[in-house]
Amino acid sequence: EVQLLESGGGLVQPGGSLRLSCAASGISFGAYAMGWVRQAPGKGLEWVAAISISGDSGYFADSVQGRFTISRDNSKNTLYLQINGLRAGDTAVYYCAKVGASRYCNGDSCYFHFDYWGQGTLVTVSS
Amino acid sequence: QSALTQPASVSGSPGQSITISCTGTSSDVGVYNSVSWYQQHPGKAPKLIIYDVSYRPSGVSNRFSGSKSGNTASLTISGLQAEDESDYYCSSYTSSNTLVFGGGTKLTVL
Numbered sequence: 311e312v313q314l315l316e317s318g319g320g321l322v323q324p325g326g327s328l329r330l331s332c333a334a335s336g337i338s339f340g341a342y343a344m345g346w347v348r349q350a351p352g353k354g355l356e357w358v359a360a361i362s363i364s365g366d367s368g369y370f371a372d373s374v375q376g377r378f379t380i381s382r383d384n385s386k387n388t389l390y391l392q393i394n395g396l397r398a399g400d401t402a403v404y405y406c407a408k409v410g411a412s413r414y415c416n417g418d419s420c421y422f423h424f425d426y427w428g429q430g431t432l433v434t435v436s437s
Numbered sequence: 438q439s440a441l442t443q444p445a446s447v448s449g450s451p452g453q454s455i456t457i458s459c460t461g462t463s464s465d466v467g468v469y470n471s472v473s474w475y476q477q478h479p480g481k482a483p484k485l486i487i488y489d490v491s492y493r494p495s496g497v498s499n500r501f502s503g504s505k506s507g508n509t510a511s512l513t514i515s516g517l518q519a520e521d522e523s524d525y526y527c528s529s530y531t532s533s534n535t536l537v538f539g540g541g542t543k544l545t546v547l
Contacts, residue, residue, distance in 0.1 A: 345536075347483075354440070355475070355483060355526050357536035369534050372438060405482060413489050414470045415530075422530050423473035425494060427482040 312336040312426045314406045319431030326396050326435070332389040332406030332428055340384035343409035343421045346391050348402035349430075356402070359391065360409070360421040367419050374400075396435045403430040441466065441527055441539035448545040454515040457542045459527030460508060465537055467508040471530035474503060474512045476523050477541075483526065487512060514544070522546040 318330040332344070345360035359380040360369045368380040379392040389406055410425030442460040449455040459472065466472055472490045475483035485494055487503035490510065500521075502513045510529070514521055527539040 347538075354541040355477075355528075355538040357528070357538060360536070371535060410485065410488055410494075412471065413492070421536065422469075422471040423485060423488040423528065424483075425485050425488070427484070429482050 312408065314408065314426060314428035316404065316406045316428045316431035319404065319433045321434045321436065322396050323437050324397060324435055327392070327394045328396065328433060330391040330393065330404055330406075330431060330433070332391075334387045334389065334406075334408070337408060337426070339382075339387040343419065344382060344389045345407050345409060345421055345424060346380065346389075347405045347407055347424065347427075348400075348433075349405070350399075350402040353402075358404070360419075361389070362419040364418050369419070369421070393433070396433075398435050401433060401435045403432050405430045438465075438531055438533055438535050438537050441529060441537055443525075443527060443539035443542045445540070446543045446545065448547055449514075449517045450547045451517050451519065453517050454513060455517060455544065457512045457514075457525055457527075457544070459510040459512070459529075459539050461510070461529055461537070462508055464533070465508075465529040465531040466505065466510055468532060469530045470505070471528075472503065472505055472510040473528045474501075475526045475528065477526065478523050517546055519546050 346358040407424035412422040474487035
C-alpha cells in the first residue's frame with residue numbers, strides 16, 4: 311500500500327521559514343517524480359512544486375518561485391519542501407503527491423498528474 | 438499562469454449524467470494530452486479519477502469518463518450516485534513547465 315506522510319507544518323510568523331517533509335512507503339520512491347500541491351482554507355488546489363526523479367531539477371509555481379525549494383533524499387524515501395519568507399497567503403494544507411506514469415510523457419522530469427496523495431500538513435502564517 | 442475555468446457548481450439527480458467542463462488555452466489544455474481530474478471529499482485528500490485526458494486509474498468506476506476538444510476538457514459522470522457528491526478539479530501541464538488546476542466544481546446530487 312502506498313503511503314505518503316507529511317510532517318513539519320505548524321504556526322509560523324510572517325517572514326519565517328519551515329521545512330516540510332514527506333515520508334514515502336510502499337513505492338520505489340527513487341523511480342518517480344514527486345510534487346507538492348497546496349490548498350488554502352476553503353479554496354481550490356494550487357500546484358506548488360515538482361522535482362525530477364533524479365532530484366536534479368525542481369519546478370515551481372510563479373507564486374513561490376525564489377522562496378520555496380524542493381528536494382529529495384532517495385536513500386531515505388523522503389521528499390522535502392523548504393519554505394522561506396512566509397506570507398499570509400501561504401497559509402494552506404500542503405499535500406505531498408507522487409507523479410503518475412503518463413502515456414504522453416516519460417523521462418526524468420515528467421509530471422503530468424499525481425496518482426497518490428498524502429493527507430496533508432497545515433501551514434498557518436500569522437503573527 | 439491563470440487557473441483553468443470550471444463551473445462553480447453542477448447538480449443532477451441519481452441515475453442521471455452530468456458533465457463538468459474545464460477550459461484552458463492553447464498553452465495548456467489545447468496543446469498537451471495531460472488533463473487530469475481529481476475528486477475531493479470534504480476534509481480528504483484529492484483522488485485521481487482521470488489522467489491523460491481519458492484514462493481511468495485502476496479501481497475507478499467506469500461511470501467516470503474524460504474527453505477533450507480544443508482548449509476544453511470535460512468530465513462526465515454517468516449513473517449519478519449519492520457518493521459522487523464532491524468537489525472536482527481538473528489540471529493540465531503548461532508550456533511554462535508548470536501545472537495548473539481549475540478552480541473546482543462542487544457537484545450536488547439532488
